[in-house]
Amino acid sequence: MGPIKLNQPLPIAGLEQVDPFILLHHAGPKIQEPGGKNVMEVGVHPHRGFEPVSFIFKGAIEHKDSRGNHSVIHAGGVQWMTAGLGILHSESPPKEFVEAGGEYEMIQLWINLPKRFKMVQPNYQGFQKEAIPTFIDQDGKVKLNIVSGEYKGLKGPIESLTDITAYTIELKEGGNLDIVISKERNTMFYQLHGETIVQNQEIGDKQLVYFSNDGENIEIEAKNDSLILFLAGDPIEEPVVSWGPYVMNSQTEILEAMRDFQMGKMGVMV
Numbered sequence: 001m002g003p004i005k006l007n008q009p010l011p012i013a014g015l016e017q018v019d020p021f022i023l024l025h026h027a028g029p030k031i032q033e034p035g036g037k038n039v040m041e042v043g044v045h046p047h048r049g050f051e052p053v054s055f056i057f058k059g060a061i062e063h064k065d066s067r068g069n070h071s072v073i074h075a076g077g078v079q080w081m082t083a084g085l086g087i088l089h090s091e092s093p094p095k096e097f098v099e100a101g102g103e104y105e106m107i108q109l110w111i112n113l114p115k116r117f118k119m120v121q122p123n124y125q126g127f128q129k130e131a132i133p134t135f136i137d138q139d140g141k142v143k144l145n146i147v148s149g150e151y152k153g154l155k156g157p158i159e160s161l162t163d164i165t166a167y168t169i170e171l172k173e174g175g176n177l178d179i180v181i182s183k184e185r186n187t188m189f190y191q192l193h194g195e196t197i198v199q200n201q202e203i204g205d206k207q208l209v210y211f212s213n214d215g216e217n218i219e220i221e222a223k224n225d226s227l228i229l230f231l232a233g234d235p236i237e238e239p240v241v242s243w244g245p246y247v248m249n250s251q252t253e254i255l256e257a258m259r260d261f262q263m264g265k266m267g268v269m270v
Contacts, residue, residue: 004040009190009208018188018210019235020162022050022247023110026192026206029058032093034101041092044269047083048257049118050247051111051161054079055147055168055229057192059104060097065089066267069124076129078147078166080158082113086257086266087122107190107229114236115249117161127157141175141222144168149232151179165232171196171222179218179230187211187218187232194226 007026011017030039040061054061060074065081066088073079081089093104113120127147133154135144144151148158149165156166165185169177171194181187188210189198196203198220203209211218220228239249246257260266 004042007206009206010188015210017112017240018186018212019237020112020164020186020233021109021188021231022112022240022242023108024190024208025108026105026190027108028103028105030104032059032098032101032104035099036101038093038098039104040106042090044088044090046086046088046245046257046261046266047081048086048246048248048260048266049083049253050113051080051082053081053109053111053166054091055107055109057105057107057168057227059102059106060094061091061106062094063089063091063124063126064269065122065124066269067122067124069126071124071126073126074128076132076145077127078132078158079124079126080148080160081125082120082123082161084113084118084120084122086260088267088269090269105192107192109229109231110247111162111164111233112236112240112247113161115238118248118253120161125158131157133157137175137177139175141172142177143170144177145170162233162236165230167230169220169226169228169230171220171226171228173222173224175222175226177220179220180216181211181218181232183216184234185232186235187230189228189230192227192229194228195223196226196228197221197223
């Protein structure tokens with residue numbers, strides 16, 4: 001992405017999307033040298049028609065947008081933006097982090113919106129680690145953070161338009177986890193670090209696994225300490241036409257988005 005090197009497990013050749021998930025970027029881990037060049041500065045840019053979501057695992061990210069939202073989310077937190085009819089935003093490690101230095105790691109996920117929601121009013125939800133409910137098993141080897149959706153009676157703080165399930169999962173060696181997901185949903189997880197066994201298959205570092213409506217129980221066993229982003233959602237099953245920062249249903253709608261951005265209809269950053 002410009003000068004920034006990322007791991008991109010979705011989309012890749014042969015796998016354009018895991019409907020409704022259309023893009024996943026893994027940045028880092030990177031070292032921010034104290035006072036050095038910002039390792040992940042992303043300037044002002046527009047979005048329309050989907051939800052860009054950032055999961056911060058190390059460091060911090062500062063968000064500003066054309067709706068007046070401004071926040072700094074630290075490690076363990078999440079920012080979930082509904083672009084809807086159009087919004088401008090910027091995101092970057094904050095000045096304080098750049099000056100102090102440290103390790104930085106995040107994931108950005110793009111979640112498609114069905115046609116009925118593509119032109120809703122934009123919205124921003126930002127939550128720190130402390131606001132995200134956590135399930136820890138009896139032996140302390142499984143820690144599951146509920147960002148959106150529910151797990152064992154715990155409900156995540158994100159109000160998802162399309163009922164997305166999103167967990168971050170920290171497993172210690174020997175930890176076992178069984179997750180039940182409706183067979184009507186598409187499920188995927190991305191393993192940032194570690195080695196696990198999932199449905200009798202060995203999964204390694206920086207590997208994406210997906211399940212398309214083919215079961216309700218997903219069993220995960222950690223061979224060593226592992227970190228996972230787990231996602232599930234109902235497939236939208238509509239045409240997807242994307243260009244740059246816009247995800248719509250037709251080429252005409254993409255051209256309209258480009259025109260509206262040029263005309264300033266997506267707002268102004270001050």
